[in-house]
Amino acid sequence: MKSKKTKATDNVTTDTVGVTSGSVPNEYFVLCLYIAGLSPRSTLAVERIQRICDRYLVGRYELTVIDLFVYPEMARQAQIIVAPTLIKQSPSPKRLFIGDLSDEKKIFLGLNIIV
């Protein structure tokens, strides 16, 4: 799998909850998901973060998915040892989410998204 960049589209997911009861509305999210090949775990993680972004961070996120098999040097750069790893670059503080992102509560907490 190649690196794919999924820009937030102005998809009409008028989720009022995400906007109103979410975090500071103007905050722009820079997320980076590192995966190791197309393992079921990787696929699961990609799907999950995509879904969260599409639901709660419409129009204010930038998600980059990087396959470490293709760009192994990125692992060193980003201090990755575990796959999959989702890194929240901004807003600060920087957070790392490791695993297949099945525990949504922790993700919401870490991304400061109030469901």
Place this chain on the structure above:
Amino acid sequence: MCGSAGCGKTLLGVEFLVRGATLFDEPGVFIAFEETAEELAQNVRSLGFDLEGLIEQKKLAVDYIHIERNEIEETGEYDLEGLFIRLGYAIDSIGAKRIVLDSLETLFAGLSNVAILRSELRRLFRWLKEKGVTAIITAERGSGTFTRHGLEEYVSDCVLLLDHRVDGQISTRRLRIVKYRGSSHGTNEFPFLIDEGGISVFPITSLQLQHEASTERVSIGVPALDAMLGGEGVFRGSSVLLSGTAGVGKTSLACHAADACCRRGERCLYIAFEESEAQLLRNMRSIGLNLELWVKKGLLRFHAARPTMNGLEMHLASIHKLVEEFQPSLVIVDPITNFISSGTVSEASSMMMRLVDYLKARQITTLLTNLNRNGGALEQTELDISSLIDTWLLLRDIELNGERNRGLYILKSRGMSHSNQIREFLLTDQGILLTDVYLGPDGVLTGSARLAQEAKEMATAAQRNQEIERKRGELSRRQQALEAQIAVLQLQFQTDKEEMERDITTEQVYLKKLEQSRQEMAFSRKAESNGSPGSQKKVRK
């Protein structure tokens, strides 16, 4: 490789890679979990390892893995594929044959799912093996197990246990091979040390008794002592022990040996544990030894240090280093007894054994001094190294008549006929003098007692001489008297003889006259002349 903090795990790992890269042309990867590449390079620079240079030459790669626990949320199943990719990338980028992971403890601290970690680490070990790289994985010491998580020791082929113990305020590092699959390895603990050259291990058992034996003899610096040692001194490459109580002149004698060695143009290494170089030089000047000259000429080198400065291994290693550097033909250790203060007696004696063997193997004459404590047996060293010694000189003080004097004798000297005499040992302005001691009915006489005895004997001798003179005079007087008597007797005899001769003449004259008158009478009587001439003849006769 496991061990507690500060026992040299990281260092051994770095040395493994640096030596691999420089000596065996095997590039290596260092995966640091605890230090950044810069910190690591800085820390090992003091040991002479140039990590940056090796990285530039693509012989070494350092990857710092940073795990910040509080940034991490675990949100489900994961694996360490990221680590595998990083390792694989680092290995492939320089074609590494060696890898060091220092240490996996950080992974356990950063990630909470131990079950995943354990299975992933097993996979990691297998994976490294498949990649054909030799891996050193450092781990912290656990309680009851070699490693804290009890995992690495079972997965690895070889387990090295590093230990850093403090005995009597002096620390010694030790190394032990706990297991090594497919080899018969030494199972003992071996002391090792870290100095500016990296890690050095001196296995006790590696030395064998196979050294050469020289027949060359070298002087020990005191002619009388050389004479006692079969006339030529000690064998080159032999070990000489000078033992004695405090203040009997061990150091002075050792300095004579150093002086003699330098006079021959050979180098001498003097390891002093009690006096500084300046103090020794000053003190030796007082007995007429100018050692400064040899120091200036570069033939004599002092290594003065407190024995407690280092552990025994450190001492041994520093001596090794000095010997390799300086190439002396005589090494003096003054005194060896002080090694006990850096360790236990058995450690010190095993260390001495290795030192003596090491020097013997290099054909270096060794002179050791041993301080006998008061009350201790004289013919015994505290380190029990007497069996290692080829020539043993015993210096003892002889206390008599309110005086303390020094005596010297040879306890043993292998391979030569040596004197069995006790000699008095004098420290003079001109150096050491050995004189004969008096062995009287009261025992050994030394010092002023010896002088008194000498005076006494001289007086007796003078008396005897006088007696002889007197007897001689008497003899000649007697002779004279006898001769005078003889002269008197001879005179008497002469007188008697003359008197008697006179008588005889008188008698003869009388007889003649008698004959004459008889003839005259016969003639007057007209007697027959026949009978008368016969009687006449008789008378004439």
